Amino acid sequence: MPVFERTSRYPYPRSTVFAWHTRPGAFARLSPPGMVTALKLHTDGINVGSEAELLISHPLVAGLLPDIPRPGARKGAPIGVRWLVRHVELVPNERFVDEQVRGPFKSWRHEHHFADGPGGSTIITDRVIWELPVTLPGRLDQALVEMQLDGLFAFRERQLRDDLDLHTRLAASPRRVVVAGASGLIGTQLCALLTSGGHHVTRLVRTSAKGKPDAARWDPAAHKLDPRILEGADAVVNLSGHSIGGRFTRGHKGKVLTSRLDATATLAGAAAEAKVPTLVQASAIGYYGPRRPNELLTEDSAPGDGFLAATVRAWEAAAQPAADAGVRVALLRTGIVLSEGGGALAPQVPLFSLGVGGRLAAPDAWFSWVGLDDVARAYVHTILTDVVEGPTNLVGPRPVTHQEFATTLGRVLHRPAVVPTPAIGPKLVLGAEGYDEMIDTDQRVSAAKLGESGFWFAQGTLAEALRHALMR
Numbered sequence: 001m002p003v004f005e006r007t008s009r010y011p012y013p014r015s016t017v018f019a020w021h022t023r024p025g026a027f028a029r030l031s032p033p034g035m036v037t038a039l040k041l042h043t044d045g046i047n048v049g050s051e052a053e054l055l056i057s058h059p060l061v062a063g064l065l066p067d068i069p070r071p072g073a074r075k076g077a078p079i080g081v082r083w084l085v086r087h088v089e090l091v092p093n094e095r096f097v098d099e100q101v102r103g104p105f106k107s108w109r110h111e112h113h114f115a116d117g118p119g120g121s122t123i124i125t126d127r128v129i130w131e132l133p134v135t136l137p138g139r140l141d142q143a144l145v146e147m148q149l150d151g152l153f154a155f156r157e158r159q160l161r162d163d164l165d166l167h168t169r170l171a172a173s174p175r176r177v178v179v180a181g182a183s184g185l186i187g188t189q190l191c192a193l194l195t196s197g198g199h200h201v202t203r204l205v206r207t208s209a210k211g212k213p214d215a216a217r218w219d220p221a222a223h224k225l226d227p228r229i230l231e232g233a234d235a236v237v238n239l240s241g242h243s244i245g246g247r248f249t250r251g252h253k254g255k256v257l258t259s260r261l262d263a264t265a266t267l268a269g270a271a272a273e274a275k276v277p278t279l280v281q282a283s284a285i286g287y288y289g290p291r292r293p294n295e296l297l298t299e300d301s302a303p304g305d306g307f308l309a310a311t312v313r314a315w316e317a318a319a320q321p322a323a324d325a326g327v328r329v330a331l332l333r334t335g336i337v338l339s340e341g342g343g344a345l346a347p348q349v350p351l352f353s354l355g356v357g358g359r360l361a362a363p364d365a366w367f368s369w370v371g372l373d374d375v376a377r378a379y380v381h382t383i384l385t386d387v388v389e390g391p392t393n394l395v396g397p398r399p400v401t402h403q404e405f406a407t408t409l410g411r412v413l414h415r416p417a418v419v420p421t422p423a424i425g426p427k428l429v430l431g432a433e434g435y436d437e438m439i440d441t442d443q444r445v446s447a448a449k450l451g452e453s454g455f456w457f458a459q460g461t462l463a464e465a466l467r468h469a470l471m472r
Contacts (some may be wrong), residue, residue, distance in 0.1 A: 033341025
């Protein structure tokens with residue numbers, strides 16, 4: 001049977017690195033969004049007998065096929081193959097092993113070996129022994145599988161090294177954080193990053209929290225949240241709100257605005273009453289309006305025009321009761337988040353992969369991007385440092401033009417990026433107003449304030465962010 005092996009090194013003690021793998025959230029941090037969806041998380045961590053049911057997908061396939069209901073599939077889950085894995089060996093601080101119970105391989109065994117490296121470092125050797133049910137001519141099956149494994153373990157190595165670096169630099173005692181919007185693209189990674197760092201997360205859910213020890217029920221539409229849920233919390237994070245992705249109809253825009261105002265007003269009031277020290281509030285660079293040519297936009301820049309700008313102004317204002325009560329309120333104005341698991345990048349990857357991708361706006365218009373994992377780390381930095389306050393731009397340190405974005409994405413995918421994408425496609429999906437506000441943009445946003453707070457970007461360039469997001 002084929003054997004894939006990769007060795008990675010980390011400048012931290014073996015006990016620290018192994019302990020990280022035992023915590024809730026570790027698996028989610030090592031699973032690339034868009035490729036792995038957890039249908040059922042590990043039932044007992046990495047202990048022997050613990051099982052996880054996963055959905056393995058390929059973003060190219062998911063992007064090209066329609067999102068249709070499928071028997072047994074979770075709503076919104078990508079098209080993919082179910083995979084049940086079970087932990088079968090555990091030697092603390094030395095190794096743990098998981099094997100496939102049911103799934104796409106004829107057999108699969110993943111061994112994680114931990115050893116001491118020079119200078120108190122740790123060496124991890126990942127050994128995967130696998131066999132497909134069908135063998136392709138010329139060992140093509142082995143080449144395809146190993147190509148995917150190369151990308152996956154490169155992603156995992158970068159992720160683990162950067163997460164350990166963050167937790168080491170912050171060196172914070174365990175905190176209790178309440179998160180609204182925990183199941184979204186950012187919320188999933190934020191909760192995993194916090195729990196893998198030893199912090200406790202309480203997720204606010206709209207459905208029943210019965211049998212979910214890490215969850216509590218709230219009803220933002222009715223402005224209902226028991227302040228006792230927030231008692232003893234060190235911070236509250238608000239990521240709740242209806243997705244802006246969709247045709248800009250009156251109904252869609254109403255949901256976008258109302259969901260944000262209801263959630264923020266509810267959380268700000270409860271945080272003030274419970275005397276929570278910190279509220280970290282999601283916001284967006286839509287505050288500045290869709291087009292601000294020839295400007296470097298800082299937190300002191302005037303607000304722009306349009307639906308999204310008006311929405312963000314009202315959204316941020318809804319958190320004011322918490323600030324008036326003495327709560328430290330940080331408003332993170334987030335740029336275009338890059339992830340293959342959703343957002344603006346996901347629908348472009350299939351087009352570029354087929355060789356028909358291109359820029360979406362004027363070639364010299366500015367595009368303020370940020371990697372998904374730097375977003376999650378910036379939230380943790382904001383929670384734990386007590387330095388960031390008020391409006392703060394959460395964008396990458398080096399914005400690019402739309403032409404530079406398309407060229408870089410094409411280079412990372414080894415595909416051309418010559419022909420601009422016709423406007424008619426995005427307009428059919430978003431409508432004329434949605435296209436005007438979300439696609440035809442020109443925003444050069446400064447990350448200086450966040451950087452001056454001591455935050456370090458793991459993905460400081462667009463190429464680095466794209467290679468990580470796309471497992472290259």
